[in-house]
Amino acid sequence: MHDQVHGSPDQDVIDRAMRVAREFCGLELAYVSEFRDGSQHIRHHIGDVSRFAASLDGPIPLEATHCLRMVDGRLPGVIPDLAADERTAVMPITSDAGVGAYVGAPIRLPDGRLYGTLCCIDPTARRELSERHRELVQLLAGVIGDEIGRAAGTRAVEEAQNAFLAAVSHDLRTPLKAIEFLAEDLADGHARRSPEEVGRVVGDEVRTVLGMVDDVLLVSGQRSGSAVLQRAATDLTEVVRDAVRSSVLAAGAGGDRVRVELPDGPLGAEVDGPRVAQAVRNLVDNALKYSPVDSVVLVRLGRDGTTAVVDVEDRGIGVAPEDVDRLVERFYRGAGAVQMGVDGIGLGLATVQSIAEAHEGVLSVSSEPGEGAAFRLRLPLAQPA
Secondary structure: OOOOOOOOOOHHHHHHHHHHHHHHHOOOEEEEEEEEOOEEEEEEEEOOHHHOOOOOOOOEEHHHOHHHHHHOOOOOOEEOOOOOOHHHHOOHHHHHOOOOEEEEEEEEOOOOOEEEEEEEEEOOOOOOOOHHHHHHHHHHHHHHHHHHHHHHHHHHHHHHHHHHHHHHHHHHHHHHHHHHHHHHHHHOOOOOOOHHHHHHHHHHHHHHHHHHHHHHHHHHHHHHOOOOOOOEEEEHHHHHHHHHHHHHHHHOOOOOOEEEEOOOOOOEEEEOHHHHHHHHHHHHHHHHHOOOOOOOEEEEEEEEOOEEEEEEEOOOOOOOHHHHOOOOOOOOOOHHHHHHOOOOOOOHHHHHHHHHHHOOOEEEEEEOOOOOEEEEEEEEOOOOO
16 A cells, blocks of 8 residues: 555545556456657556566657557457457567556546557456446546646645745745834834834834735635625725825835826725725835836726726836736746846736726726736626615
8 A cells, every 4th residue: 555645646536546447347457648749758657567568667669559549449348369460460578578468457547638548458368348338447547647636736836835825925025025124223212214104104114014914805705705895985086095105105216107097086886995905005106016117007987887996007018918817816926026036926916806896897908018918897887776
């Protein structure tokens, strides 16, 4: 018995499936193989390998195997006598490996992708083999495919969690280090900044940390169905004006970096004001990060019938076509972010999407690489009945 490794296929499940296949077919060896990089790799096996002339330790070129030809339909799933079948008698692996009988079925993952095969072989011909043996092996191959797929899903979740924790740790460290430096400076009694300036800087860094925490909580709650909005009569004109001001201050940008176009008077809506402000800040923060310092970000608030429309447009690097549909995925960071070394944990736009969905609204983006990006947030002005 093999030890089960968390995030890896349950070896006991695979062992039991191979054992049942081997015993039902009455053949010497059962194995699970993976097709990868043009080769067949034997990952698991049960039986006496010494009865065969070939080793199972190294990769086998796929085109030389019975398994590939079974998967693509050139060979059937049951071959009682490989040496007597003209299709397999001429294959070097038949004689080189000393294989007399073969039963195989493809292993497919839950999403339909081919993983490899479950096969049973014997050094001698076994003329009693029939289609019913192949059918059982096919059923067991499905069990193994489901188990491998479950393990792959677990690994994907663990990898995403690890990447998230690493990114959060990195991004939290910067503002916290700044606060620590200021605190040590004050404690030494030789502060090089005025109390007012220290208070402003600490306040900005704390807002950065709280913004990250808000993003994590909002996105997590929305995805789990537990996010609750606190709707109230809100003036969106005021919300957008204050959100832009906060983003500009936090980014240390000059007042001419953002141009704001607002209605002449209040624009009332039944929304969660703090959440909408969070969405606007994230859009503006995103635009400032990816725009040249000498460019201008445009923020516009308007009304389209019963819908409020917030547009945030920049003249930055733009979004690659392959990244557009993935921008709102949690923890996703496009190639532009990586190339420019822009800090972030990939939650800003995911948060905006969550806020839009919670309000029965829509977030959309249009962009051309090198020509900037335009984000549009549409929110119903009245609470749905």
